[in-house]
Amino acid sequence: MSMNTIPVGLVGVTGYTGMELTRLLAGHGRFTLTRVTSRSECGKKLSDIYPFLQGLPCGDTVITEPDPADLASACELVFLAVPHKTAMEMAAALLDKGLKVVDLSADFRLRDRETYEHWYKCGHTQPHLLETAVYGLPELYETAIRAARLIANPGCYPTSAILGLYPALRNSMVDTKGIVIDAKSGATGAGRKATVGTLFCEVSDTFRAYGLPTHRHTPEIEQEIGLIAGEEMTVSFNTHLLPINRGILSTIYTTLIKDMTLDDVHALYAEAYRSHPWVRVLPAGTLPETRHVRGTMFCDIGLVVDKRTNRLVILSAIDNLCRGASGQALANANLMCGVDIAEGLRLAPLMP
Amino acid sequence: MSMNTIPVGLVGVTGYTGMELTRLLAGHGRFTLTRVTSRSECGKKLSDIYPFLQGLPCGDTVITEPDPADLASACELVFLAVPHKTAMEMAAALLDKGLKVVDLSADFRLRDRETYEHWYKCGHTQPHLLETAVYGLPELYETAIRAARLIANPGCYPTSAILGLYPALRNSMVDTKGIVIDAKSGATGAGRKATVGTLFCEVSDTFRAYGLPTHRHTPEIEQEIGLIAGEEMTVSFNTHLLPINRGILSTIYTTLIKDMTLDDVHALYAEAYRSHPWVRVLPAGTLPETRHVRGTMFCDIGLVVDKRTNRLVILSAIDNLCRGASGQALANANLMCGVDIAEGLRLAPLMP
């Protein structure tokens, strides 16, 4: 590459979002991963803990302790792939040192401090940053993201739900009351912590709901779709665990308040995403599948109008790790650093 | 066994419901499988096409052509595990010869001929039998089943949906309008026909909706819950394909019309199924999983009251092949023949 590279850091590499960032950064032409941190694995090479990285550019990078001063000496931007609470402290420290920060945790997603503290059952120690943080959904906030120093990277479920509902709410197609989001996620969404409930033999060959009726992504969805609709919204948001690694499919039930055909609805969806190629509004009659977006930034949207019940059913599929977390973080970082938004993210789905 | 055994036949053994019946009949103490038919496999032993049956009582049974006269000569009751249309002709022929029939197809489930012809896109050649056929859901129709000569064995999705909604509708807990059933099924539900869409590599590691918005089980659900509610009902019924072999989980969204707590709802559900041990109303806070009912007759029901949205969310899990098809067929046959309903069906779930 003749262009200068931009040094970036990754705090927290032992979870699936950190792992996914290493995969994506291995194919990024402008960012160089100069720091990778983990308290538990420091001193090892990345390829020691992730043999799949052997022979790739970042495979030999040595993992260090997460130290803000050290990160500031070596990076222009840092990705935080650590749990909430830990993230807010680290973000503040890094911003203080002049770094740009993309936080993959939930700590800066909710604009209202009390809402955060109610749903996450803990105090927010950096409430002043809630105002400056930008919600990193590029289709909605690209301009603000370009100017941001702190990105609250969206949750995986909210990404699928908000992109699915955006054209319907913006165009006042549907009743803002009574919306049901029935969401299903692959098991990477449950994280890489060792628990009996996420063992292979406890997830394989079965299916279950979990977290009902108070999944923490609920207020995030309500906040963002409320802003689109221009009114406070309450939705029924319900989550299920799929025996697959990657992928979210949200089946969203709304009630049409206008007399619209499927073609009418489709035209407005296509229009809403005309300049956003990562959102693929599928042809009428085609429904999304999680594998069709596997490993990519695509959000595939399928539309169904049921005349019997007057419902518009919206199906929205993303890869929860790439589009729903690390890929979106990278897109945000691209925008913050003046790099083409698609750099490192021109990925075709792995099929099958 | 000192008691006389009852000779039964199975028409259609190459699909998953036929296969499941052979598994269940291998452990049945009163029924002897005297005839098994298949046009494509006739002449072979059962264990030739199903090596898992080698050494089991029915493994050496030779497959024959489906001939009503021959079946009548050897059986008292016949299970029909053939496609709809084929089933209605065979049922009529067997009833004519004095046999009892349990039909696992959809041909006699809809009480209204026109509804059948509209949803199944074909004429009904035996409409006179629609009146005498009994819908074989034991929890609702046990007395009629005991007296029946023709059982319309319920569909898999309807079994989970009707059992899930029954106490709520019978007790007028919920609005009869606006109900959404978001159902997910394992791949045995798609049948054993060779198609590209159901190949391992097309179903594994992915998730998708299908059949929206007009799955053929919709009128069956509406018919039965309408009878419970005492009014005509229209529901939004939507189906998804899980990358597992067995299991249906239906997530049913209703709106409470009474001021009820979760405990109130739970008490009425427990009461409704007090004398029906196959329906397990789980303790408040416990949600069903498809594996917990794997290979059994259990229908596990979990209940969630969401005060924010005033919704009662009902989760209903069954094994689509056992409770949702062949096991239920066997329970019906037990009742028709004066045998204990649980004979051959006292099965513990295969876990994990």
Next chain:
Amino acid sequence: MSMNTIPVGLVGVTGYTGMELTRLLAGHGRFTLTRVTSRSECGKKLSDIYPFLQGLPCGDTVITEPDPADLASACELVFLAVPHKTAMEMAAALLDKGLKVVDLSADFRLRDRETYEHWYKCGHTQPHLLETAVYGLPELYETAIRAARLIANPGCYPTSAILGLYPALRNSMVDTKGIVIDAKSGATGAGRKATVGTLFCEVSDTFRAYGLPTHRHTPEIEQEIGLIAGEEMTVSFNTHLLPINRGILSTIYTTLIKDMTLDDVHALYAEAYRSHPWVRVLPAGTLPETRHVRGTMFCDIGLVVDKRTNRLVILSAIDNLCRGASGQALANANLMCGVDIAEGLRLAPLMP
């Protein structure tokens, strides 16, 4: 049941072998589970930790602390489903109190104390019991099992390997040198402890070898096949992890030392297992599949003679949890208590 029931206990219920024993005992007509113990879950009902047991006979059994005196007061026989080292102490204490013991751990499988201490890297505190313990493989040791007070329940891999090799070695068909056992196991074999390496996302959609070249089941296999062959044996035993829950398939490579056809070999295998219906020698040309034995006591054996290489390839499939652990333990307990060996174990495979 008019016959008296026999009270049995289960020490260690939180692992997969303990879980499997609860499944099997739920369908056993002669044993009543009077004690179930677990240090971590004591005080709860079995159905609290295993909702799949709700409504089954043992679902309401309350879990207690593992106390030898209490067990002795309530049981005639106890199953030990705890880790090795813990098992040897408990076994000794229970035998002292006059109980019969079936130990599912490795503590009494190796007849030679030094071999145990070498492979398991720990001292053996009850070496006197090594002489009285009987290796619980019914096809080989049924008479001794009937008279035993302490059973060393075989390992899962050894069960498949020994049954696969027994007729070949007993009849001196193959070279005792150079045997390779390439074994593949489902993930229940790795246990129910929370570790990152056995999370769903680390096992799903992948395949790997592990434990090469010194898996601890090696000396157990060598001990038993050495006894069959009448000479000391050394084999290359290598294990792989399958992304399935249950099942072991061992592909065993031997070299024929006699001029035999496949039919010759098959005849001797059929003869060897003529009176052992759980071992199914498949017809020539049919190969075993793990699903064909799922949830059962069957060991399916397929035979291949490769004239090009003069090799006899033996394929042996079992369910690692049922035949390879808890089901075999139950068969042994049946024999020890004078109950029909097949009681509670007349199970048809769950297919598919």
Next chain:
Amino acid sequence: MSMNTIPVGLVGVTGYTGMELTRLLAGHGRFTLTRVTSRSECGKKLSDIYPFLQGLPCGDTVITEPDPADLASACELVFLAVPHKTAMEMAAALLDKGLKVVDLSADFRLRDRETYEHWYKCGHTQPHLLETAVYGLPELYETAIRAARLIANPGCYPTSAILGLYPALRNSMVDTKGIVIDAKSGATGAGRKATVGTLFCEVSDTFRAYGLPTHRHTPEIEQEIGLIAGEEMTVSFNTHLLPINRGILSTIYTTLIKDMTLDDVHALYAEAYRSHPWVRVLPAGTLPETRHVRGTMFCDIGLVVDKRTNRLVILSAIDNLCRGASGQALANANLMCGVDIAEGLRLAPLMP
């Protein structure tokens, strides 16, 4: 791109190797897919049959009939992803018209016509091309590939086996007699034809061997390793079906004929592949996993020396679709067209 693009064609797009080529070509900077053919799907756009390609460069390409003249008018090089027999005819026709051809079928892999006709049970109509065809394994034949007009793209199993054995045989480490290859493949290897045996419910949650003892890849492996060893070789090659989509793991059993430590062996393996970065010889103690090479060109090799049995066990993992078929085809095409071998193939594994 400022450089001229090279027009290429793809004959046969409905199978998994054709599908994989569309995925890879979507990210190739020098090749433009100007023709895609299929008899059954002609007239449709690629994204009609493969919605995952919507929005990608080749998604709008219209599928045509396979016509040599038309292909010659539009392409410089053609990939043949059609069944054997069909491939040999098309290859001859395209070569006649001056095109370069990469044939993914088996038709030109065996240098000896009689061997082909014996194992594939059909006549070879283009035997004169067997001499000019180059076996497209870049690590062994890069120079010849650069000059070739017809590439016989290696089989998936042979790719993993040959790369695994190459350093051992080249350095005469192991006995050339008695080698056993125990290979396991994901289900894409079985193709995309609709058959009952490859349905999801017939492959999921199970494991079996197939094709023993005469899998057609046997002579291909023996031919190539015989050339390495400098003598005729006979191996025991045995295949199994994994319930995963992609990936082959070959466990190769050899006998050391020199007194070597694991470090000795490792050093020679590392040396053999020093200039071939796609072959990753893993550190001693690390074993390969199929997911670590998922979607990539990597062949990961793990080495085990078992002193007890004097065996060198070689584990070799590839992605059967990418390295084992379409990716290797693309690497060969790159070499034939003077493009960097890695163009379009700098892929990081999708993890997890």
